[in-house]
Amino acid sequence: xxxxxxxxxxxxxxxxxxxxxxxxxxxxxxxxxxxxxxxxxxxxxxxxxxxxxxxxxxxxxxxxxxxxxxxxxxxxxxxxxxxxxxxxxxxxxxxxxxxxxxxxxxxxxxxxxxxxxxxxxxxxxxxxxxxxxxxxxxxxxxxxxxxxxxxxxxxxxxxxxxxxxxxxxxxxxxxxxxxxxxxxxxxxxxxxxxxxxxxxxxxxxxxxxxxxxxxxxxxxxxxxxxxxxxxxxxxxxxxxxxxxxxxxxxxxxxxxxxxxxxxxxxxxxxxxxxxxxxxxxxxxxxxxxxxxxxxxxxxxxxxxxxxxxxxxxxxxxxxxxxxxxxxxxxxxxxxxxxxxxxxxxxxxxxxxxxx
Numbered sequence: 001x002x003x004x005x006x007x008x009x010x011x012x013x014x015x016x017x018x019x020x021x022x023x024x025x026x027x028x029x030x031x032x033x034x035x036x037x038x039x040x041x042x043x044x045x046x047x048x049x050x051x052x053x054x055x056x057x058x059x060x061x062x063x064x065x066x067x068x069x070x071x072x073x074x075x076x077x078x079x080x081x082x083x084x085x086x087x088x089x090x091x092x093x094x095x096x097x098x099x100x101x102x103x104x105x106x107x108x109x110x111x112x113x114x115x116x117x118x119x120x121x122x123x124x125x126x127x128x129x130x131x132x133x134x135x136x137x138x139x140x141x142x143x144x145x146x147x148x149x150x151x152x153x154x155x156x157x158x159x160x161x162x163x164x165x166x167x168x169x170x171x172x173x174x175x176x177x178x179x180x181x182x183x184x185x186x187x188x189x190x191x192x193x194x195x196x197x198x199x200x201x202x203x204x205x206x207x208x209x210x211x212x213x214x215x216x217x218x219x220x221x222x223x224x225x226x227x228x229x230x231x232x233x234x235x236x237x238x239x240x241x242x243x244x245x246x247x248x249x250x251x252x253x254x255x256x257x258x259x260x261x262x263x264x265x266x267x268x269x270x271x272x273x274x275x276x277x278x279x280x281x282x283x284x285x286x287x288x289x290x291x292x293x294x295x296x297x298x299x300x301x302x303x304x305x306x307x308x309x310x311x312x313x314x315x316x317x318x319x320x321x322x323x324x325x326x327x328x329x330x331x332x333x334x335x336x337x338x339x340x341x342x343x344x345x346x347x348x349x350x351x352x353x354x355x
Contacts, residue, residue: 129264129267129268129316129317129320130313130314130316130317131313132261132264132265132268133264133268133271133310133311133313133316134310134311134313134316136257136258136261136265136268136310137306137307137310137311138307139257140254140257140258140303140306140307140310141303141304141306141307142303143253143254143257144250144253144254144257144299144302144303144306145299145300145303147249147250147253147299148295148296148299148300166282166285166286166289166301167278167282167301167304167305167308169281169282169285170278170279170280170281170282170283170284170285170301170305171278171281171308173281173284173285174274174277174278174281177200177233177234177277177281178274178277178322180192181194181196181197181200181201182197182200182201182322182326187321187325188325189321189322189325189326189329190329191326191329191330196233199229199232199233200229200230200233200273201326201330202226202229202330203226203229203230203233203273203276204270204273204322204323204326204327204330205326205327205330205331206222206223206225206226206229206273207222207223207226207269207270207271207272207273207323208270208323208324208326208327209222210222210223210255210269210272211266211267211269211270211323216255216256216259219255219259219266219269220252220255220256223251223252223254223255223269223272224248224251224252226272226273226276227244227247227248227251227276228244230273230276230277230280231244231247231280234277234280234281234284235284236280236283236284239283239284239287239293240280240283240284240293240298242293243283243293243294243295243297243298246295246298246299247279247298247302250298250299250302250303251272251276251302254272254275254302254306255269255272267320268310268316268320270319270320270323270324271309271310271315271316271319271320271323273319273323274309274315274319275302275305275306275309276305278305278308278309279298279301279302279305282301282304282305283297283298283301286301
C-alpha cells in the first residue's frame with residue numbers, strides 16, 4: 001500500500017522533471033541529439049575543419065611571412081631611416097642649429113640681436129648694462145619722485161631715507177619669492193609647478209616684450225599689463241587697491257625714462273618685474289607697520305625700488321639674465337615670424353593698402 005502511494009506521488013515529480021529536462025534525454029532520442037549537436041565535432045568531419053585551418057599550416061607559413069616582412073629586424077633600418085633619423089644622435093647637431101642656437105644662453109647674441117655690439121653671452125651683456133643702469137638709477141628716481149605734486153625733485157634724496165627699513169624688508173620678501181618661483185640660479189631659471197609661478201613668468205615675458213617693442217606705446221602697454229599680475233601674486237590687492245592707478249602712472253613714467261636712454265635702456269626694461277615686486281613688497285611692509293598707503297608713498301616706494309635695483313650691478317645682471325632665460329623657456333620667439341617682420345616692406349604695404 002505504501003509502495004502504491006509512493007508511485008502515485010512520484011508521478012507528478014517525474015512529470016515536472018520531464019518538462020525541464022532534456023527532451024532527448026531518453027535512450028530512444030539520444031541518437032537524435034548526437035546528430036544535431038555533436039555531429040559538427042565528429043571525427044569523420046574533422047577533415048573539413050582541417051581544410052579551414054590549412055591557412056595556418058606551417059607549410060603555408062611563408063605567405064604570412066610575406067605580410068609580416070615589413071616588421072622583420074632585417075628591414076628595421078628602413079623604419080629607422082624614415083622615422084627616427086631626425087632624432088638620431090648623429091644628426092643632433094642639425095636640431096641644435098635650428099632650435100637651440102636661438103635660445104641657448106651660449107648663443108644668446110643671435111636671439112637677442114640688439115645686443116650684438118655689446119658683447120657675447122648674457123654675462124657680458126649684463127656686465128655692460130650694469131654700469132649704465134647705475135648712472136640711470138638717480139635719473140629714474142628723480143623722474144618718478146617728480147610726479148608728486150607740491151614736492152618735486154626735492155624729495156629725491158629723501159625718498160630712500162623715508163623707506164630704508166621698509167625697503168630692506170621688501171627686498172628680502174621679493175628675493176625669497178623669486179627664489180621660490182624661479183630658483184636661485186638665474187642661468188638655470190625654471191618655472192615652479194604652481195599657478196603663482198606661471199603668473200610670475202608671464203610678467204617676465206611681458207617685460208621681455210616691452211624690451212623688444214618697436215614703439216614706446218607697445219612697451220608701456222606690455223609693462224602696464226605686468227603690474228596688476230605682480231600685485232596679485234604678491235598678495236597686495238586689498239592694501240594697494242587705492243593706489244593702483246598711481247602705480248600704473250609711475251610704471252609708465254619709468255618705462256618711458258628707461259626707453260629714452262637708447263638700446264641699453266630698452267634692455268633695462270627687463271628689470272621692471274623685479275622693480276615691481278620690490279615696490280609691492282615695500283608697500284605691504286608699510287601696511288603691516290600701520291602706515292597709511294598714500295599716492296605719494298606709492299611713488300616714493302617705486303622710485304626707491306628702481307634706484308635700489310638699477311644701482312646694484314649684481315641685481316641688474318641677475319634680473320636681465322633671468323628674464324632672458326625665462327623668455328626662452330616659456331615663450332621663445334619664432335624665428336620665421338621675426339624674419340617675416342624684418343623683411344616686410346612698408347612702401348609695398350602702403351601701396352597694397354591704397355589699392
